[in-house]
Amino acid sequence: MIILSITENVNNWLLSIMSEDAASIVAMVLIALIYLTIFAIAGLFLVLIERRVAAWFQLRIGPNRVGYQGLLQTMADAIKLLTKELTGTEKADKFLYNLAPYFVIISALMALAVIPFTQEFHAFDINIGIFFLIAISSIGVIGILLGGWSSNNKFALIGAMRSGVQTISYELSVGLSLLTMVIVTGTLQLSEIIEFQKSGWLIVQGHIPAIIAFMVFMISGTAETNRAPFDLVEAESELGAGFHTEYSGMKFAYFFLAEFINMFIIAAIATTIFFGGWLSPFGITESIPMLGVFWFLAKTMVLVFLMMWFRWTFPRLRVDQLLTLEWKYLLPINLVNMVLMALIVWLNLTIQL
Amino acid sequence: MSYFSDIYQGIKTLLTGMSVTGKYFITSRKGAITQQYPDNRDTLTMFDRFRGEVIMPHNEENEHRCTGCQKCDIACPNGTIEIIWDRGIDEETGKKKKKIDQFVYHLSMCTMCGLCIDVCPTDAIEWGQNFENSTYDRSKLTRVLNNPDSKLMSGVED
Numbered sequence: 001m002i003i004l005s006i007t008e009n010v011n012n013w014l015l016s017i018m019s020e021d022a023a024s025i026v027a028m029v030l031i032a033l034i035y036l037t038i039f040a041i042a043g044l045f046l047v048l049i050e051r052r053v054a055a056w057f058q059l060r061i062g063p064n065r066v067g068y069q070g071l072l073q074t075m076a077d078a079i080k081l082l083t084k085e086l087t088g089t090e091k092a093d094k095f096l097y098n099l100a101p102y103f104v105i106i107s108a109l110m111a112l113a114v115i116p117f118t119q120e121f122h123a124f125d126i127n128i129g130i131f132f133l134i135a136i137s138s139i140g141v142i143g144i145l146l147g148g149w150s151s152n153n154k155f156a157l158i159g160a161m162r163s164g165v166q167t168i169s170y171e172l173s174v175g176l177s178l179l180t181m182v183i184v185t186g187t188l189q190l191s192e193i194i195e196f197q198k199s200g201w202l203i204v205q206g207h208i209p210a211i212i213a214f215m216v217f218m219i220s221g222t223a224e225t226n227r228a229p230f231d232l233v234e235a236e237s238e239l240g241a242g243f244h245t246e247y248s249g250m251k252f253a254y255f256f257l258a259e260f261i262n263m264f265i266i267a268a269i270a271t272t273i274f275f276g277g278w279l280s281p282f283g284i285t286e287s288i289p290m291l292g293v294f295w296f297l298a299k300t301m302v303l304v305f306l307m308m309w310f311r312w313t314f315p316r317l318r319v320d321q322l323l324t325l326e327w328k329y330l331l332p333i334n335l336v337n338m339v340l341m342a343l344i345v346w347l348n349l350t351i352q353l
Numbered sequence: 354m355s356y357f358s359d360i361y362q363g364i365k366t367l368l369t370g371m372s373v374t375g376k377y378f379i380t381s382r383k384g385a386i387t388q389q390y391p392d393n394r395d396t397l398t399m400f401d402r403f404r405g406e407v408i409m410p411h412n413e414e415n416e417h418r419c420t421g422c423q424k425c426d427i428a429c430p431n432g433t434i435e436i437i438w439d440r441g442i443d444e445e446t447g448k449k450k451k452k453i454d455q456f457v458y459h460l461s462m463c464t465m466c467g468l469c470i471d472v473c474p475t476d477a478i479e480w481g482q483n484f485e486n487s488t489y490d491r492s493k494l495t496r497v498l499n500n501p502d503s504k505l506m507s508g509v510e511d
Contacts, residue, residue: 053378055387056377056381057378057381059377059384059385059387061385061387061389309374309375313370313373313374329360333360
C-alpha cells in the first residue's frame with residue numbers, strides 16, 4: 001500500500017521536514033516526476049507492443065533482437081533520438097516551431113492526472129473529471145496546428161489543417177458518447193463513476209445504448225488520436241509525415257510519444273467509463289485492492305489492442321468520407337442514443353447485477 | 354431506408370476485415386514469412402523464381418549444353434556476357450566446328466533481366482540460387498561459367 005497511496009504518504013513525509021506551502025509544491029513536483037517517468041517508459045513499451053502486434057498482423061516477426069524478445073528496442077531508439085541533431089527549416093517560425101511539441105505532450109500528460117488507476121493511485125480526483133478529460137483531449141490539436149503552421153512546409157500545413165477538421169468534428173462524438181454514460185451515473189467525478197459500477201459495469205447496466213455509445217466512443221477516440229484509419233493527418237503516402245515532417249530528434253520523439261500516450265488515454269477513459277476501471281470482473285478480487293492496477297491495465301491493454309487491430313485492418317478515409325462519417329452517421333446516432341439512454345434511465349430499465 | 358442498411362453493411366464489412374486480420378494475428382507465430390537470415394543461413398532455401406546469378410550447369414562427365422551460338426551475348430542489353438570461342442576438330446565427323454573456350458559472365462554489370470536465359474536455344478544457362486555476392490575485389494565478380502576442360506554434351510545440337 002506504500003506505493004499505491006502515493007499522494008498522501010509523500011505529503012505526510014514532506015510535511016514533517018518543511019513548511020506546508022513548500023511541502024505541497026515539492027509533493028506536486030515529485031508526483032509529476034513519477035508520472036512523467038512511468039509514462040515515458042509506458043509510452044516506449046506501447047511503441048514496442050504496437051510494432052510487435054503490427055508484425056503479427058502482417059505475418060512478420062517484428063523487432064526481436066535488442067534484449068529478450070526486443071524489449072529494449074524502443075529504449076535504444078529513444079536514446080538514438082536523444083543524441084540526434086535537432087534540425088529545422090530555415091524560414092520556420094522558430095518560437096512556435098519549438099513550442100508545438102510541448103503543447104502536444106503536455107496535453108497528453110495532463111489528461112493522465114485525472115485517470116484513476118486504483119482507489120489510491122489517482123493524482124487529481126476532480127469533481128468534473130470527464131469534463132476535464134474532454135476539454136484537455138482537444139487541446140493537443142493546437143500543438144499539431146502550431147507545428148504544421150510554423151514548419152513552413154506545405155505538407156505539414158495540409159496535415160495540420162486536416163487535424164483541425166478532424167478533431168473539431170470528432171470531439172463532439174467523444175463528448176456526447178461520454179455524456180450518454182453520465183446520464184446513467186449522474187456524476188462527472190471518475191472515482192464516483194467507478195463506485196457506481198460496483199453494481200455492474202456501465203456497459204452491462206446501460207446495455208444497448210451503452211454498447212452503441214462504446215462503439216461510437218472507440219471510433220471517435222481513434223480519430224481523436226489521429227491513428228489509422230483516421231491518420232490522414234500524417235498520411236505517409238500523401239504528405240510525407242504530415243505535421244511533423246520537419247521535426248527531428250527529441251521533438252519528433254515527443255510527437256511520437258504523445259500519440260501513444262493519447263491512445264493509452266482513450267483506452268483508459270473507455271475502461272473507466274464502460275468497463276468499471278479498477279474493479280475486477282464479478283468482484284473476484286475485491287478483497288485485494290492492490291490488484292486494481294492489474295485489472296485496470298489489463299482492460300486498458302485489451303482496448304489498446306482493439307485500436308491496433310483497427311489500425312492494421314482498415315484503409316485510410318478520405319477527408320470527405322471522414323466528415324460524412326462524423327456528421328451524417330456518428331452524431332445523429334449519438335443524439336438518438338442519448339435520448340434512448342435518458343428514457344431507459346427514466347423508466348428504470350438499467351440492468352443491476 | 355438505405356441509411357440503416359449502409360450502417361449495417363459498413364459494420365459487417367469492417368468486421369469481415371477484422372476477422373481476416375485476426376486470423377493472421379493468431380497464426381502468425383507459425384506462419385511468419387520473415388526469414389531471420391544470418392541465423393538460418395544453413396537451412397535457408399530460396400524460392401524457385403529467385404534470380405540470383407546466371408549459372409551454367411554441368412553433368413557428371415563435366416559436360417555443358419552451350420554450343421557457343423552467342424545468342425545470349427547478342428540479347429544481353431549491357432554486355433554482361435562475353436563468349437570467347439574457337440574452332441576445334443570434331444572427333445566424330447572430323448570437320449572443324451565452333452566451340453566455346455570461355456563463357457565470361459560479368460556479374461557486376463548484370464541487371465538480372467533474364468533475356469539471355471529466355472533466348473538460349475539449348476537451355477545451357479539458368480538462374481542460380483546464390484545471393485551472397487559481395488566480395489572485396491571487383492575482379493571476383495567476373496566469372497567463367499564453363500568448367501575447365503569441359504566439353505559440349507553430345508546430342509544437344511540435334
